[in-house]
Amino acid sequence: MVFRLLISTNLFSMLATSYRDCSVYIKSKEAPAKDVLKDLVEMCRAIQHPMRGLFLRSYLSQVSRDKLPDIGSEYEGDADTVMDAVDFVLQNFTEMNKLWVRMLYQGPGRVREKHEKERSELRDLVGKNLHVLSQIEGVELELYKDTVLPRVLEQVINCKDELAQYYLMDCIIQVFPDEYHLQTLETLLAAFPQLQPTVDIKTVLSQLMERLSNYAASSTDVLPEFLQVEAFSKLSSAIGRVIEAQIDMPIVGSISLYVSLLTFTLRVHPDRLDYVDQVLGACVKKLSGTTKLEDNRAIKQVVALLSAPLEKYDDIVTALTLSNYPRVMDHLDNGTNKVMAVVIIQSIMKNSSCISTADKVEVLFELIKGLIKDLDCTSADELDEEDFGEEQNSVARLIHMLYNDDPEEMLKILCTVKKHIMSGGPKRLPFTVPPLILSALKLVRRLQGQDGEVVGEEMPATPKKIFQILNQTIEALSSVPSPELALRLYLECAEAANDCDLEPVAYEFFTQAFVLYEEEVADSKAQVTAIHLIIGTLQRMNVFGVENRDTLTHKATGYSAKLLKKPDQCRAVYACSHLFWVDDQDGVKDGERVLLCLKRALRIANAAQQMASVTRGSSGPVTLFVEILNKYLYFFEKGNPQITSAAIQGLVELIKTEMQSDSTNVSPAPDAFFSSTLRYIQFQKQKGGVMGEKYAPIKV
Ligand SMILES: *[C@@H]1O[C@H](CO)[C@@H](O)[C@H](O)[C@H]1NC(C)=O
Numbered sequence: 001m002v003f004r005l006l007i008s009t010n011l012f013s014m015l016a017t018s019y020r021d022c023s024v025y026i027k028s029k030e031a032p033a034k035d036v037l038k039d040l041v042e043m044c045r046a047i048q049h050p051m052r053g054l055f056l057r058s059y060l061s062q063v064s065r066d067k068l069p070d071i072g073s074e075y076e077g078d079a080d081t082v083m084d085a086v087d088f089v090l091q092n093f094t095e096m097n098k099l100w101v102r103m104l105y106q107g108p109g110r111v112r113e114k115h116e117k118e119r120s121e122l123r124d125l126v127g128k129n130l131h132v133l134s135q136i137e138g139v140e141l142e143l144y145k146d147t148v149l150p151r152v153l154e155q156v157i158n159c160k161d162e163l164a165q166y167y168l169m170d171c172i173i174q175v176f177p178d179e180y181h182l183q184t185l186e187t188l189l190a191a192f193p194q195l196q197p198t199v200d201i202k203t204v205l206s207q208l209m210e211r212l213s214n215y216a217a218s219s220t221d222v223l224p225e226f227l228q229v230e231a232f233s234k235l236s237s238a239i240g241r242v243i244e245a246q247i248d249m250p251i252v253g254s255i256s257l258y259v260s261l262l263t264f265t266l267r268v269h270p271d272r273l274d275y276v277d278q279v280l281g282a283c284v285k286k287l288s289g290t291t292k293l294e295d296n297r298a299i300k301q302v303v304a305l306l307s308a309p310l311e312k313y314d315d316i317v318t319a320l321t322l323s324n325y326p327r328v329m330d331h332l333d334n335g336t337n338k339v340m341a342v343v344i345i346q347s348i349m350k351n352s353s354c355i356s357t358a359d360k361v362e363v364l365f366e367l368i369k370g371l372i373k374d375l376d377c378t379s380a381d382e383l384d385e386e387d388f389g390e391e392q393n394s395v396a397r398l399i400h401m402l403y404n405d406d407p408e409e410m411l412k413i414l415c416t417v418k419k420h421i422m423s424g425g426p427k428r429l430p431f432t433v434p435p436l437i438l439s440a441l442k443l444v445r446r447l448q449g450q451d452g453e454v455v456g457e458e459m460p461a462t463p464k465k466i467f468q469i470l471n472q473t474i475e476a477l478s479s480v481p482s483p484e485l486a487l488r489l490y491l492e493c494a495e496a497a498n499d500c501d502l503e504p505v506a507y508e509f510f511t512q513a514f515v516l517y518e519e520e521v522a523d524s525k526a527q528v529t530a531i532h533l534i535i536g537t538l539q540r541m542n543v544f545g546v547e548n549r550d551t552l553t554h555k556a557t558g559y560s561a562k563l564l565k566k567p568d569q570c571r572a573v574y575a576c577s578h579l580f581w582v583d584d585q586d587g588v589k590d591g592e593r594v595l596l597c598l599k600r601a602l603r604i605a606n607a608a609q610q611m612a613s614v615t616r617g618s619s620g621p622v623t624l625f626v627e628i629l630n631k632y633l634y635f636f637e638k639g640n641p642q643i644t645s646a647a648i649q650g651l652v653e654l655i656k657t658e659m660q661s662d663s664t665n666v667s668p669a670p671d672a673f674f675s676s677t678l679r680y681i682q683f684q685k686q687k688g689g690v691m692g693e694k695y696a697p698i699k700v
């Protein structure tokens, strides 16, 4: 043993010396360089100790580097000599790689680890050969295709060493030009399935695809179309074969391969949606063995896979045409499905894409079903309210992005949306019903004034039909229950029905709002808000005949007088005065009823005043009186004969007295309000004209 080592040590230094001499010899040009080099490589075989062999060869390359025959090089230069040079390097490469692989050490774990580390440091020496090959100028495409690549790959495959294979494949991809890769894709890709099963092929392949897509993106015009097409199908089938061959590859590995392929496709063939769909389809096939993904890294890759087309096209409509898209989504767990749904909606918002057919809406809502209904059994208290609200608001915004100019198609879209959101359960309806209603009312406004002629068998979209659908939709809110919201929506519908001249429909909606008010709205603050909404809407109605109008106004005033707090009562009652006198409706000018309302409001204000002085020992706010005074002035100017200057004068005096009686505790607000009201009267008097004459008798 010692003897062998001695010999090899001696041999080693001898060879090293002789290399130096040879290098001088080549320089002298006394013998052809290739012969000298050949001898040198032969001699290296004598050294079988891997480490020494490696170094010796490395050294050989150092001294012979500039002596390699190459076309146009200093020493010799025709095609033959290029071939010689290539041969030489290839041989050197083969030998070195063999030595390197032989260094694989099978000792105990710890020592082995250290060894592996050394070994991987040495790999650069092997890789350098490939680099040298790529630098030889005579290595053109033909030579690379016919000789270099096949021989290098042969060596890579035959060495059967995981580390070497991974490293060398990566080396090949990095050192040779992308154009060569494109032209030899088949040969290169065919090697992958033959590698050891443990080799990290996906990283290498991804590198390759990334380089190719960068290359293609930077030079589409020089790349023949057919080559691009072939590149896709070759890569695609190579990936298929690799995945088939590497049975043990974890699912995340295969999916990241598909992500790389998809990235390649989107960059090189942005217009080939069929390719994109093919990649997704392959992924579905791979996933179909598993039910739901559980590996987090794999889930991330699937999300990347699904996000890539959205980012590329900035447009969900394109993604909706990919038949395999929803099938990939089906493999996500419920939580991730939701995350993906949010990404999709964001993409729609970002691009302001308009989804314009019911079919597309159907596909879209299938995709985002994670947000539309409860997929999981998360109980209510586990739910993050804020997140939930944000998600549902994004669905609400989405509903406004669904639009078609054609009323028929728009109605179909609305029905599709309705179908989906109705399955959303009580938590979601308050978020999703209002945008649907408002979107439908927009359609009603478009149809308004158009008589729906019946075309063929099918009923065209008519306001009447839409109102029916809306009626059912709002009714669903009773399951929440959310009476205030429903009431508001009924009133919106009533107003729209009014504008469509549909008296019975408008009346029905009002009736339903009233039923809700009576039976469901219990909170006193909510009642106040509701009452003012009702009064405001009713005032704008012009479709009602006398009888219907009377019924509704009567109820509204009745509710007003029954509000819990006096000030609320007072304000609601004087607001009702507007129900009897509408400026632009000749039929609604009942001065007497207006006066009755205002007098009633005054009585309530008075009662409120008394109550306040009983409970707090001081007079209550005079504000109510001032507010009523302003109503008097309004109807006075509008020409209501029941409102006289004398009545106004009386009210002014009353307020003055009230204010003086409580000079200790005058709050500045009503005082200022009153002062400016008086200033207004003064101003009207001074202005003269018809109005000035009217105001003349009032003294302030
Ligand atoms: C032989 O391999 C060594 C080790 O990588 C390298 O440094 C040298 O360049 C190669 N020799 C030749 C002549 O290419």
Ligand SMILES: *[C@@H]1O[C@H](CO)[C@@H](O)[C@H](O)[C@H]1NC(C)=O
Binding pocket: 313, 314, 315, 350, 351, 352
């Ligand atoms: C939305 O996408 C389309 C192409 O699908 C593009 O033409 C348009 O400019 C994009 N709009 C915005 C606001 O990004």
Ligand SMILES: *[C@@H]1O[C@H](CO)[C@@H](O)[C@H](O)[C@H]1NC(C)=O
Binding pocket: 334, 375, 376, 377, 378
């Ligand atoms: C996911 O959603 C489906 C319904 O689509 C449901 O049957 C399943 O229980 C949900 N999974 C979990 C873990 O909640």
Ligand SMILES: *[C@@H]1O[C@H](CO)[C@@H](O)[C@H](O)[C@H]1NC(C)=O
Binding pocket: 467, 468, 471, 472, 475, 505, 506, 508, 509
């Ligand atoms: C809404 O539906 C209810 C019954 O579900 C019906 O009583 C009511 O008249 C409908 N309203 C309208 C405006 O069609």
